[in-house]
Amino acid sequence: MSTLTGTWQLARLVLRRDRLVLPLWVLFLAVLPTTYATSFFELFPTDAERAAYVTGTARNPSIIALLGPVYGDSVGALTAQRGGFLLVIVALASVLTVVRHTRVEEEAGRRELLGGGVLGRHAGLTAALLVTYAADLLLGLLTAAGLASTGLSATGSYAYGLGTALTGVVFATLGGLTAQLTESAGGARGIGIAVLGASFALRMVGDTAANDWPSWLSPLGWAPRIRPFEGERWWVLALPLVASALLAAVAYPVSVRRDLGAGVLPPRLGPATAGRGLAGPFGLAWRLHRGQILWWSVGFGLLGLILGGAAQAAGRSVEGNEELEQIMARIGGASGLADAYLGATLSLAGLAAAGYGIQAALRMRAEESAGHAEPVLVTGARRSTWLLSHVVFALVGPAVVLAVTGLATGLTYGLSVHDVPRELPRMLGAGLAHAPAAWVLAGLAVLLYGLLPRLAPTAWAVLAVCVLLGQLGAVLELDQWLLDLSPFTHTPQVLRDTWSATPLWTLAAVALALTAAGLTAFRRRDVPVT
DSSP states (O other): OOTTTTHHHHHHHHHHHTTTHHHHHHHHHHHHHHHHHHHHHHHOOSHHHHHHHIIIIITSHHHHHHHOOOOOSSHHHHHHHHGGGHHHHHHHHHHHHHHHTTHHHHHHTHHHHHHTSSOOTTHHHHHHHHHHHHHHHHHHHHHHHHHHHTTOOHHHHHHHHHHHHHHHHHHHHHHHHHHHHOSSHHHHHHHHHHHHHHHHHHHHHHHHSSSOHHHHTSGGGTTGGGOTTSSOOGGGGHHHHHHHHHHHHHHHHHHHHSOTTOOSSOOOOOOSSOOGGGSSHHHHHHHHHHHHHHHHHHHHHHHHHHHHHHHHHHHHHTTTOHHHHHHHHHHHOOSSHHHHHHHHHHHHHHHHHHHHHHHHHTHHHHHHHTTOHHHHHTTTOOHHHHHHHHHHHHHHHHHHHHHHHHHHHHHHHHHHHTOHHHHHHHHHHHHHTTHHHHHHHHHHHHHHHHHOGGGTTHHHHHHHHHHHHHHHHHHHTOOHHHHTTSGGGGOOOTTSSSOOSHHHHHHHHHHHHHHHHHHHHHHHSOSSOO
16 A cells, blocks of 8 residues: 555545635635735826835835835836735645644544545645645636736736745645644644744845845745746745755655654643642633733734834825825725724734634634533533633633734834824724624624534634625725625724714624523533534
8 A cells, every 4th residue: 555545535525624715715815916906006007106105115114024025116016015915824824724634633533533444644644735735826826817817917927926826835835744743733833833923024034134135044035036027036936846845855754753643742741730720611711822812912013013113104105196095094994194004904903803713712612622621511610601711712812912903003103103192092992993893703603613513613704704895895896785794894993083982882792692692502502512
């Protein structure tokens, strides 16, 4: 029997299980660059306007740190820079997809059951990598086709698409390696996300420094250096290919030498006796969620510092362009252009915070699937207490993340305009205003978990729809009733001079009702569901 026996069958199983999630993130990420290009064609139709935008905004150090370098003032060059942060999302999706179909399968015991049949030792890893590679390449091709359809050069479009695809390939292979290192899916994801964060930090340092050599050490810095639409350097594509080959050369031998279900790194043993803080469900939930809250807060705090520092330059760059002023005012909903920029960026932070809430709520499903819920419940802990111990963090977590983002944004923006006492509370309020909408999606995840745990991940699809409506609704001029399906559409823009708190209370009430319905459903079903 070959070590690859059964690979095709496992690949079909991966596609069957990800038949909704995989096409969703591929299509979403493929469409965004095309919308960026269309917007730049409409907003900056002349060379002079584009040159002014590059000078005033695109080359601002804060913008470069967030998005990457810009190598010209053509629409293609601006689009390539604007899509720079999408590389982070592609990389993250690739890592999580591979870990989901390798380490998660082992941790749940399903890979051991499949391994009892005719299945080669390399089949599982190869199937997960092949499907993720195919998704990344399809993303690259769709992105290139979309950009070319806007009138941009086909050569630059395919250079950008291939750079995006190969970035995903590198991090997919990294996910395959991290899945061999630890015996838990959480540990594998943590290592992968840590490497992704380090790569982003290296790219930021290199792109904003006088010498960009740190960016060449980061997989996230390679795609921009292909220079799509500005004299493509095709040889740079060899870097992600070589890196992927080296990572695979390490991952495959390790996957054979370790025991099934084990990892290369030894698990960290806990204390012999539990602390007093673990005496009840809330103490246990705090132990499970505290690391997640910490790292999300640190990451979004750094993001807020960057966004706040870029706000003043973003406001100045569009002065005199009436069409862009209208678009920015419609998206950000603020009277000033800098406030419009801050409102738009904080709304994106709200969407990300909703992702945190969903992830925290789905921790209950992971605990139940792993068999950890039953031992807690048989000790006499009430079902409602156990569920609420996790729901608290699904609601408090997004508020903490948004508060940190708002404070960090207000600090750097306040320093840039020399008015920290005024801007700090304004941005704190603007960040927290998105918390009720995030709570609605967290409440939806709780409801789905209470009704039927297998449906709970559908909350991610709902979040993806909200992202699509928020990012593409104004550009595509969708009907208002369709935009109103997203709770984030109803979030008031508190940076305006006048606004109403009624939508906030309404969204909070909806979130409370969803959570209560989820609690009622959970109390009436079996644990675990068979």
